[in-house]
Amino acid sequence: MEVKELLFMNKGDGENSYVKNSRYAQKVGAVTQPIVHRAAQSLFLEKNSSPYQVLNVAELGCSSGPITFTVMSTVIESTVKKCSELGCEIPEIQFYLNDLVGNDFNTLFKGLSVVEEKFKDVPWFAMGAPGSFHGRLFPRNSIHLVHSSYAIHWLSKVPKLTDEEGLPLNKGKIYISKTSPPRVIKAYLSQFQEDFIWFLKCRALELVPDGRMVLVIHGRKFEDPTIRESCYNWEILAEAISYLVSQGLISGEKLDSFNVPYYISSQKEVEELVDKEGSFTIEFMNTIVVELEGTWARPEYRATNLRAFTEPMISSQFGEEVMDKLYDKVRDILVEDSKQGDLLTRTGVSIVIELKKKSN
Numbered sequence: 001m002e003v004k005e006l007l008f009m010n011k012g013d014g015e016n017s018y019v020k021n022s023r024y025a026q027k028v029g030a031v032t033q034p035i036v037h038r039a040a041q042s043l044f045l046e047k048n049s050s051p052y053q054v055l056n057v058a059e060l061g062c063s064s065g066p067i068t069f070t071v072m073s074t075v076i077e078s079t080v081k082k083c084s085e086l087g088c089e090i091p092e093i094q095f096y097l098n099d100l101v102g103n104d105f106n107t108l109f110k111g112l113s114v115v116e117e118k119f120k121d122v123p124w125f126a127m128g129a130p131g132s133f134h135g136r137l138f139p140r141n142s143i144h145l146v147h148s149s150y151a152i153h154w155l156s157k158v159p160k161l162t163d164e165e166g167l168p169l170n171k172g173k174i175y176i177s178k179t180s181p182p183r184v185i186k187a188y189l190s191q192f193q194e195d196f197i198w199f200l201k202c203r204a205l206e207l208v209p210d211g212r213m214v215l216v217i218h219g220r221k222f223e224d225p226t227i228r229e230s231c232y233n234w235e236i237l238a239e240a241i242s243y244l245v246s247q248g249l250i251s252g253e254k255l256d257s258f259n260v261p262y263y264i265s266s267q268k269e270v271e272e273l274v275d276k277e278g279s280f281t282i283e284f285m286n287t288i289v290v291e292l293e294g295t296w297a298r299p300e301y302r303a304t305n306l307r308a309f310t311e312p313m314i315s316s317q318f319g320e321e322v323m324d325k326l327y328d329k330v331r332d333i334l335v336e337d338s339k340q341g342d343l344l345t346r347t348g349v350s351i352v353i354e355l356k357k358k359s360n
Contacts, residue, residue: 024305024348025150028290029067032216032352033074035284036147039212039354040078042283043144044086052091055079056143058206060133061151062097064107069114071147072126076119093124098137101130102312132156134195138206146203149216150350155261156195159187168256172242175234175260178226185225192263196273204279209359213280219287219351220264229349230264233306236337240329241318249322258317260310267351280355291347299334303327 044051057075062068072095083090097108105128112126131137133148134156161169161184170177170184203213220230228235244250267287274280291297307327315323 024290024292025067026070027292028216028288028348028350029070029149031288031290032149032214032350033070035352035354036071036074036214037078039214039283040075040145041082042212042356043210044079044082044088052144055091055093055145056096056138057093057145057147058096058098058129058138058143060098060137060146060148061154062099062103062108063151064104065111066114067149068097068108069111071149072115072124073118075145075147076115076122076124080122090122093122095124095126096129096138096143097126098129098131098133100132103130105130133199133202135198136202136205140205141208143203143206144208144211146207146211146213148214150218152196152199152215153192153218153263153265155191155263157191158259158261159184159191161187161259170259171256172238173234174238174241174255174258175262176225176231176264177235177238178228180226188225188263189269192265192269193273196265196270197277200274200277200279204277204357207357209357211357212283213355213357215351215353215355217270217351217353218264219270219349220266221287221289221349223266223268225264225266233310234260234262236330236333237306237310237314239333240326243329244318244322244326249325250318254318260313265351270351270353274353274355278358280357282353283356284352284354286352288350288352289347290350299338300331302334303331306330 059068170180176185176188241255245252245255
């Protein structure tokens, strides 16, 4: 089964759903809204005239919210404020909410009532745009602003991680780790480079000249991708799966043959790829560390959060019947790490970048 058929967050609004367990992503979204505000306002330059009858905004990897609603609100507020300052008419704002076909669009659309209540007097519209952002989604020169938060690090496919005889190279792990051979690290980086370059090329065709793009990507602070801080989520998940293997609940072959389609990049890697592709200028770029506080910092929450965005993919490989035991073990590992004062249990690193499409 292809990645695009398996990649979606836990659906609905139950205990393990993404809607109920996206607090970290929401906090990252809140921290990065000033960048979205600036990008939206930069689209309006001249006084007394709006350059747009319709402002087209694409939210890529929208999931089921609620970050999407925060971004929509920021764009609407920024547009209304800028048009008021310039003395021009507010354009109609069209939002294209994009994710893969397996996404929970029903829960997403139900949540739009939050935006409806807030902006009854502003002409805005929203529609689903299912499909993969690893390819074209919109007509040429049709989009003014693109936003994507915590989606671009998902790869279009799992890198080839077998040797010449077809044997697994990354045994006992599901992502890059200290024990991964150099070929594994190289394969992951190569796949990310291929995917991100193609992503930029597609968006360059779809954005209008001087159009803006704001991306928030799961990142790392260090150049070495094998440092535990760089791969913590996948490391503890692999540890939990290994435990179930030791208990005879999962076969070792299933673990050895499984790797996640995900890459945690450094700011340097992202910057080099933007420069190499050549269609955009970097208006802003930074690596930020966000820490959860209070109830949301508890390891039990972190375990449920991890389950919310990994379970569909993990259960497809290892079976739904072991999911409760698996994520209970993840929780136990997080609790133990937390007792030892490990900040990784409540922090995360993100790369924030604002891009402007070159006009020539």
